[in-house]
Amino acid sequence: MKTGYNILIVDDEPEYQRVVSMILSRKGYQTSTCSNGREALSYLRDHEVNLVITDLRMPELSGEELIRRLTSENEDIDIIVMTAYGSIESAVDSIKYGAKDYFVKSSDLEELIIKVERLAKLKRLSEKSDILLRNQHEENVFLESKNPQYLRLLEVCDRTADTNINVLLLGESGVGKEVFANYIHSRGGRAREPFVPINCQSLPESVIESELFGHEKGSFTGAVTKRIGKFEEANFGTLFLDEIGDLPISMQGKLLRVLESRKIERIGSNKSIDLDVRLICATNKSLEDEIAEGRFREDLLYRINTLTLYIPPIRQRKEDLDGLIEFFIRKTEAEQKKKITHIDGQVMERLLTYDYPGNVRELKNIIERMVALSDGGRITIDDLQQPLCGRRDDAGKTAFLDERATLKEARADFEKYYIEKALKEAGGNVTKCAAALGITARQLWNKLGEYGIAPKNVK
16 A cells, blocks of 8 residues: 555546545555545545546536645645536646646546646655655754754864764764764765764674675575665765774774775675775763773774764753754654644743753653643643653752663763863862772773763863
8 A cells, every 4th residue: 555645536426436546545555435525625624635537517516626725724635626528627726726637537547647746746756855854854953953062073173074084973862963064065075975874783793794894696595685884885975884882893893894995895805995984983981981991992083083072962052952842842743743833831931951861862762651641731840740850959969860760871971070070179180080089081081071070171
């Protein structure tokens, strides 16, 4: 069944109605039928229809009047007019009122099918275009900020976008690292070339080499066709390796060789392929800790972190929350086909003071849930379902965690508080603080970047 394009056939001749419905159903369309315009309007009030195929001359409510009513009430419905040969002039006139096309009943029904297929294809293309525009708008919203640290990051991205240096994006899960990677790509000279993202965490170790470098047909069991890898797909553009900290250690050496030689070989081939790819990597892990534990190569880190950018979590840029909340409410309204006219003040207070351990992703989920549970256009405190609680008091100490906090989040909270406390005791001196904490100054600097701590602001 071809979903997403439902057809209503309106005709006062039961036999012709049945034939058209049967033929379109065989082509995979969902069809319904009505015998006159009034019946059609009643049906349309309770059902979603994409195309109305209507006769012109019918009892009770004519096809012309039906077209006028439909085009004035719903611009999204396509209309094809069916007419006898002698009424072609009336059919042409109906196009002025909003019909998309007409069909002469004495013609081959294959011609009607072609017209339907054309309109269905146009709708699919329009929906894809709308999705692209919405995604682009969503990225633009994520990149709008009143936060000075965030704005400085964007400025650095702009200044380095036209270079080929490798970039490492750090930040918690859900802060929008892929949005930043795409922004860097779109602002540089490679913008017209491919941007190819790949999540290292989501791929089994057994297939990641083939995903990155490709393979030749027959190079291993299951390789029934040649495959182009992500590096080759991104040639002349940008490759984004998300969650690079989860790349298996066995693959890290191979990745390092590719970065040094600027060449790849598909699995099963001895032919080298030259590469001109900009690499952007991202992780929510401390790669210094991963190196200390033997899970990440130090030489690979030096290759990928020519420029390191730390993307702050929402709790460090609360001034952007009102804009993000407004955007997700309007976006969710459109997706769920619900209109929100009022949000209780208590709800807004919780939304604006909560720390969002899951960052933008969690904010989006909270909004989607609230809109779904809303009734009569109002969002009340009951629609939150779970209480939202701040995670720090004004002194920066851990006050309380919301019931969904993980051990990792709790540990990160304490570590940040402990480092801030140690920095204060060291008078903001990073070298002295690192010695007190029993780590190197470089490790401490990485922690400061990870948690968004600025030593000069610590007294």
